[in-house]
Structures are given as C-alpha cells and as structure tokens.
Amino acid sequence: MHLHIKQANIGYTKTLISNINTGLNLGEVCLLIGNNGVGKTTLIKSILHQIPLLNGEILINGKNVKEFSVKEIAEQVSIVFSKSIIPQNYTVEDLISLGKYIYYPFYFELKKQDRNEVLHIIEELDLLQYKNTLVKNLSDGNLQKAFIGRALAQNSPIIILDEPTTHLDEKNKIVILKTLRRLAKEQNKLLLFSSHDWRLAKEFADKIWYVKDSHLYSGIVEDVLLQHDELTNPSLFQINEKFVSPTIIAPDFYKEMLYSLLQKNFQKDLSDLKFEFKINIWEISLNNKSHNCESFEEILKTIQNIH
Template sequence: MKHEFQNIIELKNLKAGYLSKKEDIALIDNANLELKSAEIIALLGKNGSGKSTLLKTICNLLPKIDGTIIVNEKELSNYKTTELAKIVSYVSTEKIFAPDLKVFDILSFGAYQYSNWLGIIDKNSSDKIEQIIDLLKISHIQNRFYHTLSDGEKQKTMIGRALCQNTQIIILDEPTAFLDINNKLEILNLLKMLCYEHNKSIIFSSHDFSNVMKEADKIWFLDNKEITEGAPEDLVLNNFFESKYNSDSVKFCPETANILYNRKYSKTIGLIAYGELKTWTKAALERINFNVICNKTDSVNVVVNIENNYPIWSYSEADKIEKFNSIYDLINNLKHKKL
C-alpha cells in the first residue's frame, strides 16, 4: 500500500557541480529525488564526492548546471532571496570571521527577515531566540564573543542561527562534525524533535555512519555522480552497503549497521563467558587478531568466572593456568606470548 505525503523539495534530472568558461564540472548527474514534509534525510558519500555542492545547489547558493529544483511547488530560480530565506535555512561547515559579535547577535541575524525597517526584530522573534537558546543549552555562552568559542560551541551557535530563521526546510552540512559524543547525540535528537513535533523537513550531510543509520528516515548515498536513496533499513536488507563498503580492509556488518575493520585472524582461542563479559572479552581478543570460538574449548582458552563478586579471567594453555583481574591485564599478557 502506498501512502502519499507532500513533496517539499523535488529534484528533477538535476546536474550539479561547477560552472566554468571552458567546461562544466558535474559532481552530481541526473538526480531525481524528493524531500517530503516532516522527513529527515541524511546525505552520505566520500570526501570530495559532491555532498556540499549538492546542498549549496538546493539552497540556491550555487547555480545548477542543468535540471530543475522545485521548492513547495515553485521552481527555485523564481524565488527572491528574501522570500527563500523564510523557507530554507542553511548551516555550512565553513567558519565565519566575527571577532566583534556575541553569540546572541549571531542568533539574532537568523531572524533578520522578520525585523522592521529599522532592523529591530519583534517580540515574537525575540522570544523565539530565547527558546532556541534553551533548546541548544547555550545560555551560558550567549553573551560571549563568537571568536572565543570552541569549535563545538561555534557549531551549535550556527545551528541556532538557522533555527532562529524559523524555516520549514533546514539544510545542514555536517552539523555534528566538531561535536563530542554527548552534543552530537543532542543535535541529532533536536533535529528529530524539530521534524516530528514541528513538521520541519531536514537534509543533513554526515560521515557519522552509525548514528545516521539510527536516526535518518531516508538516506541519499552519493557515489560516482549518482545518488541512491532509501530507508536505512531497506538499504541494509538489499545488501546495498556491502556493495559500497566491503573490501580487503573493511566490511559492512548488517547486524549492527557498522563499518568494521576486516581483521585477519592469525590464531584461534576458545572463550567461555556470558553476557557483557563475553561481549567485551571477545571484542578485546579479536582486537589482537584472535579468532574467538565462543563456549567451546581449544588448545588455548579463556574462561571468565565470578569470584567474590568480581570477574576473573583465567587463561589456560596445556596444563598451565594464569588468572587476571581485568581484560587489560589479560590482553597485555597475551600480546607478548608466542601462540
């Protein structure tokens, strides 16, 4: 059964790249894609594949080479700049130079299109800025000068400026690139909340494959000028990521949706353990190139038991048994053995 949702953005036979007098350089060719209402799309691809170019083209910051971009049933080229600024906001990876501006000033620039002829924003917009400050948890830096911020704080400030535009469409170029894991997850959860609770439509590029697979409604995968789209789960079930990532050095794991180092195991070891102790002991043993056989014994083995409420790792080889109080001690010992 097919359900219909409103198309907010439509790309029709889009060719995007760079225009020059000698020749046009296309990074995206013949793209036919849609962004629907209240949808989050993650744009994936290698460095230099054209992700930033595509996002800038959709925002009308770069001219298209060919094709059509429709925004709310109107061709992009027919929008005035001030009109488009009320519909589409954009967060770039490029750093701005603003030595004399405070965080609150930069957030206020996002609401400039709602100001009067004197450049003064109305009370509603001012209240909206305060709400964005609370959402992003940046009240402690709102009166600091922008150039004194960390990279992560600068990123959150620029995301805040886009949110202050209060647009239906938000486009972000690697919005979590400079953030620690807590702030990264906060931003992704914020984007989901804006989408599902405030009906925003969002496109963001990222190299954070693991989190993208958990949070995006749809993926646009850019490779060799072509874009493949689909729900993360559908792409996994169709073996799409194996075809893109599997090589001698890395592999895609469909069970966890992670890209893993393709280890070359040089030795085998048995492991008897359960629960989290099994999971993390196995991971540590694989890290030092052991092929781990779980819940079976081999010529060399590790058995994890609980003694006096604490885990003990017992390593056995032939008739010799050694005990360790931590995975670190076990691994450090095994690294220096000739097995």
C-alpha cells in the first residue's frame, strides 16, 4: 500500500475516528464520505501531518508521516480544498505554475520542461482558451479545474481533494470527476476525494472510506454501499461509451451496482458474459463454464482472469 493507516485514532483532544486500519494503492480512486463533523477534514489534515495522531501511525510509501519535512509532504501529497483564496492578479497559467515552485525558491524562473508540463495540464483540463484569463473571472467549474491543475503540477503521487465538487452543477461535477479518474489511471496517481454525494462513488471511485459512528468502513465501493442501507438510493449515469454490457439477471439495485462496477473498470465488450444473482452469490457464465463470486471485488478479479 502506498498510503497505509494503522490502528490510528484521529481527532484533537477528543477522538473523532478510532482504530482506523486501511490503505490505498497508486492508481486507485477513493471517495471519503460521511456527515458534517464526523472527522473527514481532520483525517485529511492527519494524513498531511497538520494534526498529530492520538494513536497509531500513517505511512506514505512505507515512511511515517511524522518523519517528513513540510517540503517532503508537498512532494508526496498535493491538496485541493473546497474553499481556496483566489489570487486577484493571477492568470490560469500563473496559478497552475505555482504547483512547480515546491521544487524551487519562488524567485526562480521555471525551466522549459516545467512550462511544457504546465501547458500539457492546461490542455488536459480543457482550459487552453482560458490560459491567460485572470482566475477571478472564471466560472466556478473552471476555477476548480485550475486549482486541480495546480495540484497536478506538483507531480505528487497522492492527490487529495476536500469537497472538490461543492457549488458545482451536475454537469461540471461529472466533467471534473471523469477527468480526475482518467488522470489517476493514466498517471498512476492515488486520488482521495471527499464528498457528501455517495452517488459519485458508484460512477467514479474504486474504493470508499465511509465514516459513521466514529468508525471508518473501507473497501470496494459496491461492497461497502450494500452493507449500509442508509447510503443507497439507486441512480445510474452513462459515462463509458466504449463499454458493452453483459447480460445481468438480478434485482434492480444489484443490477445497477454491477453495471456501475463493470463500466468503470472495463472499456470493452462484455456481452459474451452472463451474470446472475442467486441468494447472495453472483454466478458468472462464459462458454458454458461458470464461476461463483461472493463480492464485487471477487467479480473484478474473476473477469480479469477469464476475459
């Protein structure tokens, strides 16, 4: 695990989340979810070592965060908060370029390679037409993309976003999260983002960290959601045009869960597969052979082995 939390209690004088044992690998996208005041932001600040743990340890690439300098933390983790100070006289290019200055004294000129990387990020986020626009004049959606661009420019293996879709409409939420998921996979980044909207997990996340009653529940999104009825309110987005669905025989909610899982993880034709839900067991059929799975995590591993 690239990010590993071991037997950790987090909080200030009072424990907000106790005995956290979880972790994430590079290339994974994780949604951190829970009600206001349960400790989501406190957990993020603990990972950044801005708040000391009450117990346990947090490791990044095998090293305890307590042993990192501020500069080393910035090299390992980039952060985007929901509320950020908007520089009044900075253009989009200026703001995104700030991510590179963790490697230089601020008065240094960026190298040509750095400027090329900044330009590539601007293009990736579809901000080229706003390259020279003052960030104070951007829409909420484009402003959030610019701050995400600054985080990407840091070139850190971990990107954490605290409520990145707050104040955004549904269209911009989907655009930003699709872009982030693609970049996480293509660039092998570990992406952790918090939100109040659990539906985003079904379509965009691999793992979920759900904080409830001072405990953090973690695992494959679909497995965690099915274990907590209060989270589930079925809704389906179509986000993967290359995905061809297999035959799925199951109750509507389980069918939606499986559909979401498959289209997130497979950009190919799965129509030769048949899935049937039978008393808490998924039966997968291919070429007259069948495989039984008890969880969505097992389904992913099985498809990767047989298809």
